Amino acid sequence: MDAAPAIELRGVSRRYGERYALRDLSLTVAAGATLVVFGPNGAGKSTLLRLLATLLRPHGGETVVLGEQLPARQWAVRGRVGLLAHDALLYRDLSARENLRFHARLHRLPEARAEELLERTRLGGRAEDPVRTLSKGLLQRVAVCRAILHDPPLLLLDEPRANLDPAAAALIEPLIGRASGRTRVITSHDPAGGLAEADLALGLRDGRAALLAPAAEVDASAVEELYR
Amino acid sequence: MSRRDRRAPREPRPMRPTWALLRKDLLLERRAPESVPAMLLFAITTFVLFHFGLGRDAVDGSLAAGVLLVTLLFAAILGINRLFVSEQAEGGFDAVLLAPIDRTALFLAKAMALFLFLSLVELVAVPAFAVLLLGPSPWGALGGLVVVLALVNAALSLIGALVSALAIRTRARDLIVPMIGLPLLVPALIAGARCCAPLLAAGGASWPAVKWLAVLALYDLVFGLLAYAVFDFLLED
Numbered sequence: 001m002d003a004a005p006a007i008e009l010r011g012v013s014r015r016y017g018e019r020y021a022l023r024d025l026s027l028t029v030a031a032g033a034t035l036v037v038f039g040p041n042g043a044g045k046s047t048l049l050r051l052l053a054t055l056l057r058p059h060g061g062e063t064v065v066l067g068e069q070l071p072a073r074q075w076a077v078r079g080r081v082g083l084l085a086h087d088a089l090l091y092r093d094l095s096a097r098e099n100l101r102f103h104a105r106l107h108r109l110p111e112a113r114a115e116e117l118l119e120r121t122r123l124g125g126r127a128e129d130p131v132r133t134l135s136k137g138l139l140q141r142v143a144v145c146r147a148i149l150h151d152p153p154l155l156l157l158d159e160p161r162a163n164l165d166p167a168a169a170a171l172i173e174p175l176i177g178r179a180s181g182r183t184r185v186i187t188s189h190d191p192a193g194g195l196a197e198a199d200l201a202l203g204l205r206d207g208r209a210a211l212l213a214p215a216a217e218v219d220a221s222a223v224e225e226l227y228r
Numbered sequence: 229m230s231r232r233d234r235r236a237p238r239e240p241r242p243m244r245p246t247w248a249l250l251r252k253d254l255l256l257e258r259r260a261p262e263s264v265p266a267m268l269l270f271a272i273t274t275f276v277l278f279h280f281g282l283g284r285d286a287v288d289g290s291l292a293a294g295v296l297l298v299t300l301l302f303a304a305i306l307g308i309n310r311l312f313v314s315e316q317a318e319g320g321f322d323a324v325l326l327a328p329i330d331r332t333a334l335f336l337a338k339a340m341a342l343f344l345f346l347s348l349v350e351l352v353a354v355p356a357f358a359v360l361l362l363g364p365s366p367w368g369a370l371g372g373l374v375v376v377l378a379l380v381n382a383a384l385s386l387i388g389a390l391v392s393a394l395a396i397r398t399r400a401r402d403l404i405v406p407m408i409g410l411p412l413l414v415p416a417l418i419a420g421a422r423c424c425a426p427l428l429a430a431g432g433a434s435w436p437a438v439k440w441l442a443v444l445a446l447y448d449l450v451f452g453l454l455a456y457a458v459f460d461f462l463l464e465d
Contacts, residue, residue: 053322053326054326055322055325055326055465056465057464057465071464075328078325078326078327078328079326079327079328080328081326083322083323083326085322087322089320089321089322089323090320090323091252091256091320093256093259093260094252094255094256094259098252098255099320102248102251102252103323103327105244105245105248106245106248106249106324106327106328106329107327107328108244130259146323
């Protein structure tokens with residue numbers, strides 16, 4: 001694990017109109033570490049991911065991602081972040097192959113990279129089908145391929161194993177799991193599973209950090225408390 | 229930190245992502261045709277309505293120019309409305325915003341896609357206009373019409389891409405496009421109609437006045453540069 005932090009937040013806030021989605025959030029995530037974010041719906045988890053991905057601007061505090069201050073140097077962060085959101089962020093009328101090749105061109109990667117990922121995720125047989133015809137599980141596999149296509153050092157994963165059967169989850173594990181060596185921010189509603197892969201646990205409630213501690217020191221019951 | 233510092237440095241090869249984005253837009257339109265059929269159907273229906281509404285079999289001169297250009301302008305509004313809305317509905321927009329590309333590439337690709345869509349529509353709509361409404365023979369005007377419509381299409385595409393990007397950030401996007409786009413396009417419509425009128429004149433086509441062609445070209449240049457300068461900021465949160 002590198003000494004330089006991948007993410008540093010100091011008093012970060014984000015509003016939608018008058019309502020705070022994140023308020024006074026401070027944390028540090030070391031490079032290569034995994035932060036797992038828990039919290040009920042509307043707690044601010046997706047907002048945090050979108051803010052770290054540069055898709056939302058912070059309204060207060062200091063945000064440093066991969067050594068770059070946001071939003072001032074957000075362009076330097078784009079292309080180094082992989083986002084797996086609730087939506088697959090794919091063009092539904094294009095096939096998996098066409099979607100991945102398109103993103104490979106945007107990231108100036110050889111198209112062979114798209115083929116490599118299609119093979120690793122065993123999507124070859126459905127690679128030519130429009131992604132709107134794929135099951136949720138297959139769609140999630142394509143979305144994972146898109147998120148890691150450019151081999152980003154920071155992965156932002158919004159419930160990455162949703163819709164995946166155990167075999168598919170095992171298939172993508174080397175790509176987005178701890179073994180990938182990337183810094184990861186993962187949202188989860190599974191206290192035991194989430195804590196098992198976390199180095200740092202964050203519990204959000206109404207946009208505030210109700211829980212922030214090394215995962216080894218957090219009991220699953222403390223996470224469950226967030227949902228009550 | 230100035231706004232300029234927030235912007236990515238200009239890429240040495242900005243057209244590469246532009247071609248990738250344009251290719252994707254054309255592929256999507258080919259795979260699931262939306263904009264071109266809608267614009268075409270609108271244009272032809274409007275010509276039919278003018279045919280019966282005006283109670284005339286043939287129009288020429290400034291009336292013909294006005295009918296043709298206003299119809300194309302309103303047809304373009306349909307395409308402009310779909311330009312970024314379809315992008316958002318498809319769900320891939322955020323992934324594009326995360327790519328390490330100059331966002332001007334997105335503007336160029338969208339403007340070029342709209343230009344091509346309009347040109348395709350005109351390939352059918354202008355002959356339909358000639359059959360349904362136009363009095364004089366269109367053959368003598370063909371060369372001039374191609375030049376004028378190319379300049380008009382450029383104006384529609386540049387303003388369209390800009391306004392569509394602005395509208396996608398608002399709730400009332402279907403209203404924003406005509407409310408902002410139409411007033412901005414009035415100078416282009418006036419210049420375009422002045423250029424088309426002599427081409428469609430009853431006594432035979434004559435070349436438009438250079439000053440109106442220059443106005444159209446200048447309009448394209450000014451709004452092209454303006455859009456290039458501000459587009460990045462339109463897409464910011």
